[in-house]
Amino acid sequence: MSKNIEVLLRAKETTELLGPKNIFQESPEPRPPATRVPPVGTKEEAELVQRVFLLPAYEAPRLVVFHQVGQMDEAVGICARAGQNLASQTDASVCVVEGDLHSPSLHEYFGVDNLRGLADAVLESGPIQDFVHPLSGSNLSVLTGGSRRGEAQAPWKSERLRSRMTELRAEFSYVLVNGPPVGQPLDALLLGQIADGVILILESRLTRRETARAVKENLAAANVKILGAVLNNHTFSIPESLYKRL
Numbered sequence: 001m002s003k004n005i006e007v008l009l010r011a012k013e014t015t016e017l018l019g020p021k022n023i024f025q026e027s028p029e030p031r032p033p034a035t036r037v038p039p040v041g042t043k044e045e046a047e048l049v050q051r052v053f054l055l056p057a058y059e060a061p062r063l064v065v066f067h068q069v070g071q072m073d074e075a076v077g078i079c080a081r082a083g084q085n086l087a088s089q090t091d092a093s094v095c096v097v098e099g100d101l102h103s104p105s106l107h108e109y110f111g112v113d114n115l116r117g118l119a120d121a122v123l124e125s126g127p128i129q130d131f132v133h134p135l136s137g138s139n140l141s142v143l144t145g146g147s148r149r150g151e152a153q154a155p156w157k158s159e160r161l162r163s164r165m166t167e168l169r170a171e172f173s174y175v176l177v178n179g180p181p182v183g184q185p186l187d188a189l190l191l192g193q194i195a196d197g198v199i200l201i202l203e204s205r206l207t208r209r210e211t212a213r214a215v216k217e218n219l220a221a222a223n224v225k226i227l228g229a230v231l232n233n234h235t236f237s238i239p240e241s242l243y244k245r246l
Helices: 043-052 075-089 106-110 118-123 159-171 185-194 209-221 240-245
Strands: 005-008 063-068 094-098 140-143 174-178 197-203 226-232
Touching: 043 075, 043 226, 063 075, 063 159, 063 185, 075 094, 075 106, 075 140, 075 174, 075 226, 094 106, 094 159, 106 140, 118 159, 159 174, 159 185, 185 209, 197 209, 209 226
Parallel strands: 063 174, 063 197, 094 140, 094 174, 197 226
Antiparallel strands: 005 226
């Protein structure tokens, strides 16, 4: 059966590439019951949300970065749809954040303006909600990259950025960040250290296994937790026996 993505998250499928899953981030509020709403995207993308976010409260991560390994156009959609599915499956507040300030595209996906966003929040004062776009009729909000991203030099080194991420944690039950490609190592490592963990997005037939393993080792050395991986544009199911060889 054709699949757009392959989710590599089950314990028995966690491979040498990913390393063991280790998630222990306490949530300040009880997990609301899931609602029966048709998923956005594929069933594998809905499964991604179930496996990563809808865990017992003491295990579930609340701030997660989606990092593409290399440059790919569809990575922002995977992060955005994860936010949409999480918002539709729970009553919890969800915010999807543009973390790729070099090449922002989250605002285009959701069809919102990019006049005020994360870069502006780092450079300006005021509550974080002043920079967020609540989506009408939904518990989902969007924080775009913003118009001043060219002025925000090395934002991930900024204590102001860490402070803004702390505000997002306080305002929203879940924060999903569309991160820069892991090929931009400093941004990826620093952003991953702020988060509870990262999900890697690999491109079928393009991402080399050696590249993925190097990324995994670099993130692990920086004490960044890898929560799992998504294999994008995968057109057939990977036999379980082959996961050990990834």
